Amino acid sequence: MCFGSNEAAAARPAPAMKNEAPALKIGSVRLDNPFILAPMAGISNWPFRRLAKEAGAGLTVSEMVSAAALSFHGKATLKLLETDPALEKPFCVQLFGKEPETLARAAEVAVSRGADLIDLNMGCPARKVIGSGHGSALLKNLAAARPILAALRRAVSVPITVKTRPAFAPGAGGTVFDLLPMLVDEGVDAVTLHPRLTSQGFGGEADWSLVERLAEVSPIPVIGSGDISSAADAVGRLRRHGAAAVMIGRGAKGRPWLFAECLALWRGESPPEATLDLRLQTADRHARLLAASVGGKAPFMLRTVLMWYARGLRGSSEFRARLCREDDLEIQLELLAECVERHRREEGETAASRVKIC
């Protein structure tokens, strides 16, 4: 399958080093900056989004939410919409589903609960999701996508966006380039591309030349998502590939301050230093925000979350083993503090500023 070439990129003049980008608007919603926290199921909950927002993210997106469950006001599903409109603006809720009217009802619920934008998931590769015709399965069946988009457009007046992949698999159904005219016809306000085929899952490298090709032909803003692990990556991708904005997912796990680094670099300032103390303070705050949000379930979730903050530290595998045996938040935080202190003793203040995406 041929999506285009890199020739246009090669011909483009060298990008300016100062921020000359005009303010980004998605429909009626203005973003302060083009760095967006990606939707990540099981990760992009309110505590995590709040930390990203505090670090300066221009937009935060919820985990994907089942439209069917939301239209029935399911308690666990409503929890995914937890936010504080005074702190999280603009806030985008991502929905997945396949029935136009169900998606329309769910979008109304999401807007009534604070969503400033609605995103339709057309990119999820999970077997359970595509097996029931949701997520990326819609890419294989573009005809089914049109009534969904039309129903969403009729149901809510907030901007609508779509997050998708370049195609499902080579030769399977439509491509994002086939989808684009439909998005424009149906009044969609922006499209996010995670440039890996659905069949690739998260394997291989994201092919940003596809983001660039899409941005060249798209009359609506194109947002690129994939493999950004540092501020230099984020600003570089933004400048080189003509995207209106970039999304950061896995790279922000345990490093919500990445958004502050992106902002500084984008403005031509020196990024703030990500010290070991900043790690500890942020982990502590993350733990307490999580406890306030989910109560007694927090220590279980922290077994994963605190590991993010130990990435790249000496002794982190020993820390992991001990962390998984603890179900007291204070002890979990003490273990992290010990791990950081050991790293400081053995390695000094240095901690990898670029982490491996996982």
Ligand SMILES: Cc1cc2nc3c(=O)[nH]c(=O)nc-3n(C[C@H](O)[C@H](O)[C@H](O)COP(=O)(O)O)c2cc1C
């Ligand atoms: C654990 C996990 C959960 C994800 N959940 C969602 C989701 O709910 N909706 C969605 O559109 N993309 C989801 N994604 C994809 C991300 O939004 C993003 O497009 C992808 O991870 C590539 O960006 P990254 O390399 O910055 O992580 C998920 C990715 C991961 C790793």
